[in-house]
Amino acid sequence: MSNTRVMPRAIGFVRAWVLLYTAGLPPGLRDSRREEIDAALWEQAKEAETGLSDGLPLATHLLLRWLLGLPDDLLWRLAHIRTKDADTKEGSMVQARDYKTLTVVTGVVAALLLIALVVYVVATEVAFQRQTESPFDWVYIAATFGPVSLAAITGGFWSMRKAPMLGAVLVTSGSMAFAIFLYWLIIPVVLGIGLSFYAIRRARRIQAGE
């Protein structure tokens, strides 16, 4: 995989994540976050074009920036859901408890994604060294992302009754982790987005007591 292919993929990855976690927000808030990240990605890509280092370290840098900011993205998103929903005493108590759980869950998901990301980068590098895209590399990636994603999705649906929004975050993280890394197959992206919206809708219905 050539360096010129790595950077656009990394940018596409971060963009897809931003599209996902800002989905459903009020248009002003949603668009300003998307535009802001887009501008930051553009600046970084520009630096990659004019900078001394090649695409892979910068792409890795970009993905690490995404990964390290993941808990903040999720908490930011959750905060914007909750400022709308925090009208009942019960709701507030649930929020306090959920926040602690969410921190732990986000940490676990982020750690798993970090492992998967390292595997992805290594597999990409191996393919690049071999000047090929061996199917083994993709099997290797799928073997890492598959279990992580499936665990997150299953855990999300399992925990949705007790903690709806936590469940939705888990399902979304799991389905999008898989979708983003296999985005060129299109179907995982469609499935991932569909599953994420379904989980968020279901969580909202459970919260509303339907």
Added chain:
Amino acid sequence: MTPDPRGLTNGTISSYYSSMRRKAGTIVPLEASILEASLDLRRRGLESAHGFLLAKEMQDWAGARLLTAYGTLYKALERLERAGFLESFWEDPQIAADEARPRRRFYKVTMAGETALSKHNMERAPTAPSLRAERGIP
């Protein structure tokens, strides 16, 4: 919902609710770094700076290998703006279009931001050098 006589609402007793997480007018080290970076750029003639530039400035100061994460940086910028320590504005779309790039959002430190930063530096340790002094910036 009946209002609480102590002025509390259910929205503000959540542990996540941002305004309940710290005293008004106080900032955390990351926010202090953002304000310092913005003020330093201002001293060098840049009245306002976009997020990437602020992240680069902070990275240079700290000698860090990585820029501040997207989520962390933009969440902190939003918090600072909500607290009145930063003001933001979007650049003219025409400028961005002419340069064939996305529009930038610029941030500028307010007087309240400068005050909060001075307070933070003093509270941090009255006898300790400020972040700027530590970094060898006059």
